[in-house]
Every structure is written in C-alpha cells, then in structure tokens.
Amino acid sequence: MAGFHCHLKAENLQETGAFKVRGALAAMTAMEREAKARRVDVVTASAGNFGQGVAFGATLLGRRSLVLVPEGTPEVKRDRIVRFGGEVRVAGRDFDETYLLARQLAAREGRVFLPPFDHRAVIEGQGTLVRELLEEVPQLDTLVVPCGGGGLLAGAVVAARHMRPDLRIIAVEPRALPSLQVALAHGRPQRIASAGTLADGVAVREVGRLPLRIARSHVDAVLSVSETSIEQAIRLLAMEAKQLVEGAGAVATAAVLEHGPAGSPAGDMAGVFHGCKEVGILITGGNIDPAVLGRLLGDGDGSTREGHSPPA
Numbered sequence: 001m002a003g004f005h006c007h008l009k010a011e012n013l014q015e016t017g018a019f020k021v022r023g024a025l026a027a028m029t030a031m032e033r034e035a036k037a038r039r040v041d042v043v044t045a046s047a048g049n050f051g052q053g054v055a056f057g058a059t060l061l062g063r064r065s066l067v068l069v070p071e072g073t074p075e076v077k078r079d080r081i082v083r084f085g086g087e088v089r090v091a092g093r094d095f096d097e098t099y100l101l102a103r104q105l106a107a108r109e110g111r112v113f114l115p116p117f118d119h120r121a122v123i124e125g126q127g128t129l130v131r132e133l134l135e136e137v138p139q140l141d142t143l144v145v146p147c148g149g150g151g152l153l154a155g156a157v158v159a160a161r162h163m164r165p166d167l168r169i170i171a172v173e174p175r176a177l178p179s180l181q182v183a184l185a186h187g188r189p190q191r192i193a194s195a196g197t198l199a200d201g202v203a204v205r206e207v208g209r210l211p212l213r214i215a216r217s218h219v220d221a222v223l224s225v226s227e228t229s230i231e232q233a234i235r236l237l238a239m240e241a242k243q244l245v246e247g248a249g250a251v252a253t254a255a256v257l258e259h260g261p262a263g264s265p266a267g268d269m270a271g272v273f274h275g276c277k278e279v280g281i282l283i284t285g286g287n288i289d290p291a292v293l294g295r296l297l298g299d300g301d302g303s304t305r306e307g308h309s310p311p312a
Contacts, residue, residue: 012286024053026125048077055086117151118208127155148202150211201248
C-alpha cells in the first residue's frame with residue numbers, strides 16, 4: 001500500500017501499552033544509583049503514557065509516584081496509571097500547563113521531578129527501541145519517528161549515530177501542533193498556541209531543549225499529518241495489521257499514507273520518501289480511548305475534525 005516495505009516496531013505491545021516505559025525506567029534506575037540507598041519518590045507530568053511508565057517503574061523499584069495529567073486525558077490512561085501503582089491528579093488545561101504545575105509541586109513538596117522528554121537518561125532509554133529495531137532489521141534505509149516533546153526523536157538520533165549514520169530519519173508531528181517545525185525555524189523551542197488533536201500523546205506546545213539540540217542536525221525531514229490521516233492510520237493498523245494503536249502511535253503510519261508515493265496525488269510530491277525501499281515505522285502506543293476507537297471503526301469516514309480533540 002505504501003509503495004515500499006514497511007517494518008512496524010510495535011511498542012503498543014509493551015506491558016504499559018507504550019514505549020515510554022523505556023525512558024522512565026532508565027531515568028529512575030539512574031536516580032537510584034545516584035541517590036544510593038536514599039528513597040527516591042518521583043513526580044512527573046504526562047499526557048498518559050509516560051505516567052504509566054513512571055508508575056510501573058516506581059512500583060517495580062519500591063518507590064511512590066505522582067503523575068499530573070491534563071484535563072481531557074483519556075480515562076483509560078488515568079486508570080492504567082493507578083493500576084500500575086501511581087497516584088493521579090488532574091491539573092492543567094493542556095500538557096504544557098500541567099508540566100509547569102508538576103514542576104512547581106515537586107519544588108514545593110521537596111520531591112524529585114522527572115521530565116518526560118527533556119532529560120538525558122529518558123532520551124537514552126527511549127533510544128533502546130530504535131537500537132532493537134536496527135538489530136532486527138539492519139537493512140532499513142529510513143526511519144519514521146513521531147515527535148511531541150522530542151525525547152524519542154533524540155533517542156532515535158543517538159542510536160542511529162552509533163549504529164547506522166547513513167539512516168534517513170523523518171520526524172512526524174500533528175499538523176495542529178507543529179512544535180518541532182516552529183522550533184527549527186526559530187533555532188530554539190517556541191511555545192505555540194494550544195490546539196486539539198487525536199494524537200494526544202504528542203500534543204506538546206514546546207519541544208524540549210535537549211532533544212532539539214541532539215536532533216536538529218540529524219533529521220532529514222519533518223512532516224506534519226492531518227487528523228484525517230491519523231484516523232485512517234488507526235483504522236488501517238486495526239483492520240489490516242491487527243494492531244490496536246492510539247492517535248500518537250499512528251502518526252508515523254499516517255505520514256506514510258499521506259506523504260508516501262502511494263498516498264500523494266503527485267506521487268510523493270515532497271520527495272521525502274523517494275528511493276525508500278525498507279522503512280521502519282514506530283508504532284509508539286496503543287492506549288486509545290475505547291469510545292474513540294469505536295467511533296473510528298464504526299464510521300468509515302471518521303468523525304474527528306481538524307484541530308478538535310475527540311470527547312474523552
């Protein structure tokens with residue numbers, strides 16, 4: 001369908017339903033080493049998936065975790081944070097506001113704040129999924145990576161730099177929130193206007209400073225995808241690949257559908273996928289709101305509109 005071979009890295013099959021457990025565990029084990037025997041309890045901000053990873057990791061290490069999530073975070077994600085042993089508080093209208101409130105709470109209460117993407121150990125942990133993919137499929141010529149805060153993108157760059165410096169890396173973000181494209185245009189992170197998107201897991205208004213520094217010179221292209229393409233990708237992955245994938249987890253597939261040779265009316269107009277033969281697509285999470293999934297699978301043309309979040 002895409003016009004080339006696609007290799008899906010199915011992080012939706014992680015126990016926590018998303019790749020972010022990798023970075024959370026990497027960061028918390030690093031904290032444990034640095035703190036020696038001192039108890040390390042963590043606070044973080046999350047759109048849902050990183051919070052699950054933190055809750056899972058903290059419980060595994062015998063620590064407590066507090067996760068602040070934005071209003072409108074799908075109930076399935078909040079429930080799973082609790083199931084993995086974390087405490088959840090709803091605070092902030094969007095992720096960026098929640099992030100600020102979580103930092104303030106941690107400082108006020110003397111807790112350790114763990115950033116979900118702007119953190120070296122988190123980035124290194126996220127990069128392990130790309131290392132695994134390159135070990136399993138060494139013939140890849142292109143990697144398509146979703147981007148919100150940029151932690152996964154930076155991790156992909158670190159892994160590729162050591163294993164496959166020639167690997168083409170394409171970053172993808174929702175058209176409603178092009179925080180990476182804006183940051184690259186200005187040379188530094190910029191706070192953009194809030195907007196709704198089905199891809200709530202990458203709904204970040206300002207890309208991280210450290211991820212931007214790491215990734216900026218190693219990304220070959222940055223694509224944006226429409227809400228319609230994200231919906232189509234979720235349906236395709238469910239019906240054809242038999243994979244349950246959330247909006248953020250489907251944006252890389254959406255980019256292939258919208259911008260690839262088979263999807264573009266002019267046959268890959270931007271030339272981004274020109275010459276690609278073996279493409280790695282990161283399926284980053286599967287924690288989709290059941291109501292949204294039901295609507296998308298039950299409505300052939302989708303019902304989410306550009307720039308509007310689906311009802312939680």
